[in-house]
Amino acid sequence: MSTLVTRDDRNGLAILTLNRPDKLNALTVGMFRELRAHAIALKKDDSIGCVVLRGAGRCFSAGHDLGDIAEGEAVPSPGWHSETLRLLETLPKPVIAAVHGHCYTGALEVALAADFIIAAESAKFGDTHAKWALTPIWGMSQRLPRRVGIATAKRLMFTAELIGAAEAFRIGLAEQVVPDAGFDAAIDAMAQQVLANSAFSHAANKRLLEATDSRDMDSGLQWEILRNEGVGPDMKARIAAFMRKE
The missing domain is CATH 3.90.226.10 (2-enoyl-CoA Hydratase; Chain A, domain 1)
Structure with missing residues (x-):
């Protein structure tokens, strides 16, 4: 089938x-x-x-x-x-x-x-x-x-x-x-x-955009600050790789 x-x-x-x-x-x-x-x-x-x-x-x-x-x-x-x-x-x-x-x-x-x-x-x-x-x-x-x-x-x-x-x-x-x-x-x-970009950032950004869609600007900005998910586990490695290219 x-x-x-x-x-x-x-x-x-x-x-x-x-x-x-x-x-x-x-x-x-x-x-x-x-x-x-x-x-x-x-x-x-x-x-x-x-x-x-x-x-x-x-x-x-x-x-x-x-x-x-x-x-x-x-x-x-x-x-x-x-x-x-x-x-x-x-x-x-x-x-x-x-x-x-x-x-x-x-x-x-x-x-x-x-x-x-x-x-x-x-x-x-x-x-x-x-x-x-x-x-x-x-x-x-x-x-x-x-x-x-x-x-x-x-x-x-x-x-x-x-x-x-x-x-x-x-x-x-x-x-x-x-x-x-x-x-x-x-x-x-x-x-x-x-x-090529961080899966952590993609997931966090999708959640952020979903949660604040159609909100007024001030409440959206507050959500971004108060519910911020911080940095991903791959941040240091990504920055280090970039610095090695410089």
Whole structure:
């Protein structure tokens, strides 16, 4: 039986791949079950310093499998999909969504649970909930406006417009756009930049940014001071290595 979400570890980098290429990686309960298991395992895996989430074949994912919706999904519990993406989002290590081809609706909700998105020039994004008389339940209403601003989120949600990679970059949905031919190299280069820095700092910074998101400036500054996690166990070694280069 095929694995619906594969994991490939490469020297501190874990690559999770949505693996239903014959169905354009349309998202099912089975896929989410495997994604959830990977997220739980990665939280405890100190050998991994960065996670990349991508899709096999022609695209990242065409979105929630409409056949599953029509037939009625056997969801383990209310909010289970959203909880799964929250597990991914709160991993104590950076998560990069690498998007090529389709990334629509449920797939966009999955990508938004990553810390940021790298897009191939072929990438197309959209929220089509309204096209099918659906409403978000995996986090779109919360993550999309935080990423692009509420007015732009409303435009995308109300029109169900599909946008290309250049527009996604312009509105702040994607952090980087690269040619399809150099997509793999760009993903690896970004991951290596992340891995070169302190895992302690990454985990602490993610917790800090999460805790102070949308706070007023003064309370955010107080949180940064009072909840400061200090320095990591690798600080002295890193500074010593830098001094030896001077």
